[in-house]
Amino acid sequence: MNSHTQDLWKKVLLTLILAVFAILCIFPFLWMVSSSFKNEIDVMEFPIRLIPKNINRNNYATVWTKSDFPNYYRNSLFVTGMTLFGSLMLSTIAAYGFARLRFRGKKIMFAVYLSTLMVPVQVTLLPKYIYFGQLHLNNTFWALILPGIFSAYNVYLMRQYFESIPYELTEAAEIDGAGHFRTFWQICFPLVKAGFVTMLLFQFTWTWNDYINPLIYCNKESLLTLTVGLQRFQQSQSTHYALIMAGCTLALAPLILIFLFTQKYYIESFATSGVKG
C-alpha cells in the first residue's frame, strides 16, 4: 500500500468516526420530527423506526387549532422584532460614538458598560422583577423588549469593528464637509456589515430562545412567547408524546430553517464572539 492510499483510508476512517458523533448530535432532532408524524401508540416502538410505519399528518393540525400556538408565534415575532430593531439601531449608534468621537466623560461611561458585562442576567432577575412591578411593566411585552434593547455586549462588539476603520477615511470625509451622522451612515456603517450580521444573529437567537425572562416577567397566557408557551402546552398534554413532539418541531422550525440557510454566517459569527450567554 503506498502512502497515498494510506492517507485516503485515514481520511475515510476519521470522517466515519466524526460522522457517528455528528449523528448523535442530530439524532434527537430526527427522532422529534419522526415522532411528530406518528400515531401515539408508535412513538415508543422498539427497534426505533425513523420513517413511521403509519404516517399521521393530523398532529400538526391538532396542535395548531387546539392550542394557542398561532398566538405564541405572533408574540415571539413581535417581541423579537421590536427588540432587534431597537437594539441594532441604538447599539450601532452608541458604538460609533464610543469608537470614533471625542467627548468628555467617555472613559467613565464606557467603564460602566464594561463592568456590567461581568454580571450575568441571573443575578439581576429579582431587582428587575420588583422594579418592573413599580413601573407596571410586568406582564407587558415591554418587560421583555426594554431590557433586551439595551445590550452592553452589542455596543462592546460593534465598537471593535468601528475602531478598526482607518482614520484617513473619516478625516477625508470631514474635510469634504460631511457631518458626523453622514460620516457614520455613509462611510463607516457599510464597512462594519460583518459585525452587524454577528450582532443580528446573536441577538435574534438569544431573544427567540429566551426562557427565563418570559417565565418571570411576562407569563400571562395571552402574552406567552414560544418557549414558555411550549411549556404550558406540554403541561396540558402530559403524555401525548406525538403531539408534544409536533409542538417542539413547530417551536424550533423557524430558527432551524434560518440556520440551515445562513449556516456559514451563523457559525462564523458565533465562533468569533464567545462572551455572551
Added chain:
Amino acid sequence: MNTRKLNFTRRQRNEEIAGYLFVIPNLLGILAFVALPILLSLILGFTKWNPMQGLGAVKFVGLEQFLTMFSDERLGAALKNNFIYTFTYVPISVALALLAAIALNKHVFCKVPLRLMFFMPYISAMVSVAYVWLILLNPEGGPVNNILMAIGVKNPPGWFTRSNSSLAGIIVVSVWHDVGYYMIIFLSALQTLPRQVYESATVDGAGPLRTFFSITLPLMASNILFVAILATMNSFKVFDQINILTEGGPGYSTNVLVYCIYHYAFKEHNIGYASAVAVLLFIIILMISGIETKLKDRFTY
C-alpha cells in the same frame, strides 16, 4: 490664526455634542435596565421582604440571611450539585469539543455538513430540546434505555425519575447542547495556528499523539483556558433544562444556584433571601473571572 483657533474649538464642540447624541439614548437604557438592577441586587440581599405585602414591608436585616445560608439544606445541596455539575460538565464538554475540532480541522470529507450537525443543538431553544430528551430518557420504554437494554445493560438508569441519576441526565443534555459551540470556537482558533510548525514536526517524524501533546496543546493553551472559563461561567448559570426537566428534584438532587434563586423568590415568595443567594452567585462569578485574569498572564504566548 484667531479664526483657525475658533474653528478648531467649534469643531471640537460639534464633535462633543455629536458624541453625546450618539451615546446617550443607549447609555440611559443601560443605566436604567442594567446598571441600576445590579446595584439594587447588592442591596436587596440585606433585606427581608414578601412582595405580597407591598414596598412598605421591606425590612433591613443586615447579614442575617447570609448567616441562615449555613443551615439551609436546599442551598447546601444546590452548591454541592452545582460543583459536581461544573466538574463533570466542563472537562467533558471542553475535551469533546477540542477533540472534535482537531479532527474536523484535519483532512476529512464533508467538513461543512459535519460542522453544521455539531453546531445545531446549540442554536435550538433549550425548552424544546429538553422535552425531546425527556422522552428519549424516559425510563419506561424510552429509546435510550431500550438501546441500553438491547446491548446488555441489566439495570439502565432511571434518569430524571431517580435522585441518583437525575443530575447525570441534566449533564448529558447540557453537554449535548453546548459542545458544538465550544467546538467552533476551538476550530476557528486552530485555523490560525502556523502550518509550518506542523509540517516540520511531520518531517521530524512526530506521530499524531506527540504532535497533539507537544504542539497543539501548548499553542492552544490560552484558547482552552478561555473556553474552560466560559463553560465554568455557563455551568453556574444553568437553569432552563432544570426547570423544564426536574424542577430541582427528585428531592434536592438537581437543585442548583439559579434554581434556588427562582424557587425562593417565586415558590416561597421570599425575595430577600433569594436575593442573598443571588449575591452569592455574583461573588462566585466574580471569583471565576478573577481566576481567569490571573491565569491569562501565565498562559498567553
